[in-house]
Structure formats: C-alpha cells, structure tokens
Amino acid sequence: xxxxxxDPQALSIQEGENATxxxxxxxxxxxxxxxxxxxxxxxxxxxxxxxNEREKHSGRLRVTLDTSKKSSSLLITAxxxxxxxxYFCATPLGETSGSRLTFGEGTQLTVNP
Amino acid sequence: xxxxxxxxxxxxxxxxxxxxxxxxxxxFQATTMxxxxxxxxxxLMLMATSNEGSKATYEQGVEKDKFLIxxxxxxxxxxxxxxxxxxxxxxxxxxxxxTSGRYRYEQYFGPGTRLTVT
Numbered sequence: 001x002x003x004x005x006x007d008p009q010a011l012s013i014q015e016g017e018n019a020t021x022x023x024x025x026x027x028x029x030x031x032x033x034x035x036x037x038x039x040x041x042x043x044x045x046x047x048x049x050x051x052n053e054r055e056k057h058s059g060r061l062r063v064t065l066d067t068s069k070k071s072s073s074l075l076i077t078a079x080x081x082x083x084x085x086x087y088f089c090a091t092p093l094g095e096t097s098g099s100r101l102t103f104g105e106g107t108q109l110t111v112n113p
Numbered sequence: 114x115x116x117x118x119x120x121x122x123x124x125x126x127x128x129x130x131x132x133x134x135x136x137x138x139x140x141f142q143a144t145t146m147x148x149x150x151x152x153x154x155x156x157l158m159l160m161a162t163s164n165e166g167s168k169a170t171y172e173q174g175v176e177k178d179k180f181l182i183x184x185x186x187x188x189x190x191x192x193x194x195x196x197x198x199x200x201x202x203x204x205x206x207x208x209x210x211x212t213s214g215r216y217r218y219e220q221y222f223g224p225g226t227r228l229t230v231t
Binding site: 033035040041042043044045048088100101102103104105106108 | 117119147154155156157158159162172204206208218219220221222223224225227
C-alpha cells in the first residue's frame with residue numbers, strides 16, 4: 001500500500017522560479033528517496049536522505065527531512081523547462097536499504113519557458 | 114553504470130493471450146528485482162519482489178498465477194502476464210538492486226513497458 005502523500009498534486013511555475021514539493025509518510029523510516037519521471041518513461045533516482053540527516057543538497061536540488069513530522073520536501077531552485085516531470089518520494093517498507101519501496105502519489109511539475 | 118533495460122518498450126496484444134516482459138541489468142549483477150505497475154497519472158504500485166534463484170514474493174492483492182515472475186539469472190527477470198485482459202493494460206516498470214558496492218543501496222529503474230490489451 002502507498003504510504004506517501006505528496007502535495008501539491010500539480011505545480012505550474014515559470015522558468016527561473018523555485019519549485020517546492022512536499023511528501024508525508026506514516027511509518028518510521030531509515031531513509032527517504034526522491035525520484036523523477038518524465039512522461040511515459042522510467043524513474044530516475046534524484047537523491048536519498050537518511051533518517052539521521054536533516055538536509056541534503058545535490059546541484060539545484062535541496063531535500064529536507066523532518067522525522068518528527070514525518071515529512072520531507074524537495075526544492076528545485078532556478079527551474080528550467082527541462083525540469084518538467086513528475087516527482088515522487090519513496091520510502092522503504094523494511095529496515096534495510098534494499099527493501100521494497102512504497103511511492104507517494106507524486107507531484108506533476110510544469111515549468112513554463 | 115547501473116543501466117536497466119526492459120523489452121519490449123511497448124506491446125499490444127489480444128485478450129486471452131500471454132505477454133512476456135524482460136528486465137535486464139546491463140552492467141551490474143542484481144540479486145533482487147522489483148516489478149511495479151503504473152496506471153495513467155497515478156503512482157507506482159509494487160507488484161512483486163523477485164530474487165535470483167527463488168520464488169517471487171507478491172504484494173497483497175496481486176495474483177501470482179496471473180503475473181508469473183522468473184528471475185533465472187543475476188541479470189534477467191521476466192514478468193509474464195497470462196491470459197491478459199483489457200484491465201491489465203498498464204505501464205509496467207522494473208527495478209534492480211545490486212549485490213555489492215554502490216549498487217546495494219539504490220534501486221535502478223528500467224524505462225518501462227507499455228502494455229495495451231485489446
């Protein structure tokens with residue numbers, strides 16, 4: 001079953017603006033991952049944040065994790081039209097890093113040129 | 114590195130026939146592969162976990178006799194949709210997880226297979 005909820009479901013912004021997507025989950029986790037999916041394509045792993053980390057950066061991506069609120073956010077700075085895609089958070093169902101993943105509902109991001 | 118392929122990328126079949134989808138890890142060995150399905154504008158739903166050399170573990174509500182999974186080698190897992198019906202039409206995505214090094218910590222996803230049952 002899906003335990004992640006994401007908001008907003010859809011986000012439309014102009015190129016150059018920042019995009020923030022949020023994810024909430026229900027059970028304890030040891031890590032949370034963010035993926036990107038272009039329409040009709042597979043998933044691309046963006047970033048993994050461990051439960052003992054509060055913030056992580058990768059290029060124009062910034063991920064935060066608040067385990068007390070069971071929530072995470074993904075910030076894309078200086079967005080580009082090529083960032084248009086669906087973004088999903090995912091959490092492992094088990095204790096190990098290799099566990100099955102459960103995905104959030106996703107946020108459809110549209111970046112207008 | 115960490116490339117996963119799927120074949121075919123899309124397939125159309127008639128109701129009642131069976132369709133096989135292959136998932137291959139091209140440059141690493143994958144002891145575990147996962148199969149997901151995704152309906153339009155929805156999230157991924159895990160169907161089953163496939164371990165090399167053993168039977169697959171299916172998620173609740175997934176019919177194992179309808180979705181046959183075989184993980185015969187460390188680089189190949191197959192999903193066969195048997196007696197397909199229009200409601201099986203979906204996007205099927207596999208992912209692979211490796212045995213060593215950095216491949217242990219992440220799942221690497223294939224590009225997906227679009228199945229349409231007429």
